Amino acid sequence: xxxxxxxxxxxxxxxxxxxxxxxxxxxxxxxxxxxxxxxxxxxxxxxxxxxxxxxxxxxxxxxxxxxxxxxxxxxxxxxxxxxxxxxxxxxxxxxxxxxxxxxxxxxxxxxxxxxxxxxxxxxxxxxxxxxxxxxxxxxxxxxxxxxxxxxxxxxxxxxxxxxxxxxxxxxxxxxxxxxxxxxxxxxxxxxxxxxxxxxxxxxxxxxxxxxxxxxxxxxxxxxxxxxxxxxxxxxxxxxxxxxxxxxxxxxxxxxxxxxxxxxxxxxxxxxxxxxxxxxxxxxxxxxxxxxxxxxxxxxxxxxxxxxxxxxxxxxxxxxxxxxxxxxxxxxxxxxxxxxxxxxxxxxxxxxxxxxxxxxxxxxxxxxxxxxx
Amino acid sequence: xxxxxxxxxxxxxxxxxxxxxxxxxxxxxxxxxxxxxxxxxxxxxxxxxxxxxxxxxxxxxxxxxxxxxxxxxxxxxxxxxxxxxxxxxxxxxxxxxxxxxxxxxxxxxxxxxxxxxxxxxxxxxxxxxxxxxxxxxxxxxxxxxxxxxxxxxxxxxxxxxxxxxxxx
Numbered sequence: 001x002x003x004x005x006x007x008x009x010x011x012x013x014x015x016x017x018x019x020x021x022x023x024x025x026x027x028x029x030x031x032x033x034x035x036x037x038x039x040x041x042x043x044x045x046x047x048x049x050x051x052x053x054x055x056x057x058x059x060x061x062x063x064x065x066x067x068x069x070x071x072x073x074x075x076x077x078x079x080x081x082x083x084x085x086x087x088x089x090x091x092x093x094x095x096x097x098x099x100x101x102x103x104x105x106x107x108x109x110x111x112x113x114x115x116x117x118x119x120x121x122x123x124x125x126x127x128x129x130x131x132x133x134x135x136x137x138x139x140x141x142x143x144x145x146x147x148x149x150x151x152x153x154x155x156x157x158x159x160x161x162x163x164x165x166x167x168x169x170x171x172x173x174x175x176x177x178x179x180x181x182x183x184x185x186x187x188x189x190x191x192x193x194x195x196x197x198x199x200x201x202x203x204x205x206x207x208x209x210x211x212x213x214x215x216x217x218x219x220x221x222x223x224x225x226x227x228x229x230x231x232x233x234x235x236x237x238x239x240x241x242x243x244x245x246x247x248x249x250x251x252x253x254x255x256x257x258x259x260x261x262x263x264x265x266x267x268x269x270x271x272x273x274x275x276x277x278x279x280x281x282x283x284x285x286x287x288x289x290x291x292x293x294x295x296x297x298x299x300x301x302x303x304x305x306x307x308x309x310x311x312x313x314x315x316x317x318x319x320x321x322x323x324x325x326x327x328x329x330x331x332x333x334x335x336x337x338x339x340x341x342x343x344x345x346x347x348x349x350x351x352x353x354x355x356x357x358x359x360x361x362x363x364x365x366x367x368x369x370x371x372x
Numbered sequence: 373x374x375x376x377x378x379x380x381x382x383x384x385x386x387x388x389x390x391x392x393x394x395x396x397x398x399x400x401x402x403x404x405x406x407x408x409x410x411x412x413x414x415x416x417x418x419x420x421x422x423x424x425x426x427x428x429x430x431x432x433x434x435x436x437x438x439x440x441x442x443x444x445x446x447x448x449x450x451x452x453x454x455x456x457x458x459x460x461x462x463x464x465x466x467x468x469x470x471x472x473x474x475x476x477x478x479x480x481x482x483x484x485x486x487x488x489x490x491x492x493x494x495x496x497x498x499x500x501x502x503x504x505x506x507x508x509x510x511x512x513x514x515x516x517x518x519x520x521x522x523x524x525x526x527x528x529x530x531x532x533x534x535x536x537x538x539x540x
Contacts, residue, residue, distance in 0.1 A: 053506045060507075177502065181418065189420060192494070193429065193436040200498035364434075 037161060041168030043350075045176060046203070047210045048073070052173050066173045070166070080246070087240050094239075095272055111275070191365075198361045205357045209350050212314075213253055219313045220262075220305060221249025227301040228266065236294040237273045244269065248302065252309070254345045257333070263302045270294050324352055390414060392493060395442055399468055400524075401517045409510050416503060418494040422486035428470075431483040435473030437496030441465055444490025449483045462487075474500055474518060 048069055055065035172179065180199065187195035225245035232238050248262030271293045291297055324332075329349060336348030389407070392414040396402045402413060417440075422428060428439060428446060439446075445464045451457035460482055463469060469484055474497050486492075504511030 050505075053502070056506050057508055178415065181416070185418065189422060189426065189428075192418075192420065193434065193496070196436050196496050196498055197434065 033161075037164050037168060039347075040165045041172055043206075043210065044165065044169045045172040046207050047214060048169070048173060049176060050207065050211070062174060066170060069173070070170055074166075084243050087243055091239055091269070091272075194361070194365055198358065201361065202354055202357050205353050206350055209353050216309060216314050217249040217252050219249075220252040220309050221245045223305045223308060224248040224262070224266075224302065227305055231294060231297055231301060234294075234297070236270060236297065238266065238269055238294075239273060240265075240269055248305075254333075254342065257345065259302065259306050263299060266298045266302070267293075267295055270298060324349065324356065328352060391442070392417060392419075395440060395466060395493070398466060399440065400521050401438075401468070401471065401514060403517055405510070405513060409513070412507065412510060413495075413503075413514070416495065416499040418496070420492050420494055422490045422492060424486060424488055426486050428484035428486060428492065429480050431481070432479045435470060435478060435480045436498070437473050437494055437500075438468055438471040439484070440468045440493040440495065442491040442493055444486060444492075445488040446490060446492070447485050447487050449485060450481075457483075471518065471521060473497060475522070 052062070052065045052069050055068060056062050059065060059068075180203075184192075184196060184199060222245070225241055228236075228238055228241045228244060232241065238244070244266045247265050248259075251258040251262035254261070274293045329352070332348040332352040333345050336344030336346075336351070338344070340347075390411070393407070393410045396413060396417070397405070397410055402410060405413065419442075420439075422444070429435065431450070441463055443465055445462065446467075446469065447459050448461040448463065448469055449457050450460050461469070470480070472478070473480070474495070477497070500511065500514065503514070
């Protein structure tokens, strides 16, 4: 009789799960953007929570602590964006004046011819119409401008999302502990203590990971800026140094792929600034290896920064916060990247970390189920 | 509608003591806490209800915190569930148990079972840790009180031990 009841219960639960899953699939398109906003708000509040808690312990007011942290953060972002925009504008202005005055098209053409000749020495490639390259680049610039116009449309949507994430983050920060308490009250008595333990462990893991990542990103940014200044001292003629450093730091948040993505802006700026300069074109790394436009110097500098970060800074600052095997990191990155693109790659490792903690606790729970 | 609006607007003006504060202010762990601090602690407590014969926790289960009996009754049991178990204590309104788990991440040394419909307030280690980070002065007071409770227990155990030895 009791076995029959168990089967009935199982079928009942199965039907409920299928209905719930079906319902979720139907409503998902309508709620997915809100869920994404909430996930980001949760991640931001997890990063800022220790800061708010610490400030609250000093000034004894939660609301004021949230206000101070949020205003400081928004001011920092605005200052960064404003100086980034003006820096980019200056760079673009300088670049366009370079095109007009220095015979940029001729230089580019000459470079293309030289490149073609150099390549032909080593590789057998079909004839390229080098004179056509400039017109192709012109077309490309036209495409880019068109893309920028369509980008302006999406910026509106982005600003809306950013404001919503900010509001969610403020609300979460102000009432984080109360929210958590009202969520855990739904855990049944039997699993209550275990549930609290799980929530606390996951929370700590995510928080440690995110703060560690932020520290590592800052250290990469600072080291990259110093490295770029050193390169400039040797005549690399790089501009927007601070922003390139910050972008390299941010790119570093994505494991494996990020460090290489971080090099690209530096290489781009080096090529843009040095086109037409014979000295930069014939530059040699350590006076032996040809490194046109300081490209190899930049790559070497970023590799050194990566090595210092991986072997010295991250182990000291972050430690084994998540402790996931590199192979698992790679698989997680591939899955995250395939599912939701770069965002998925950014979230892949913390998500794997959460799964690891949840899995560990569930294993502990199943081993000790007779104790509950 | 209007009443609800005003009640909500001035909800913080209502200074009447909550049921939870009335219960916890009598506990030695929350002794010397002012009303504001007691209110702060009461926000951290988890209100749980148990049916008769429902385990609050079993022996050897991982312990996460202490429970305060708001209403009902709880038995603390040592020994095996197979029969040779022994009721160590019968607890009722205002009593508390499991406070050792606030200090150490160890398994429960005894089981707790509700013998009546019971409402318990749970105060857990993770909440105490967050409280220590957010409000160090308040966290410190609670830790000091907790140490006093443990010391008193230890002194009583020593006295019982000495008495048992002298009886031999």
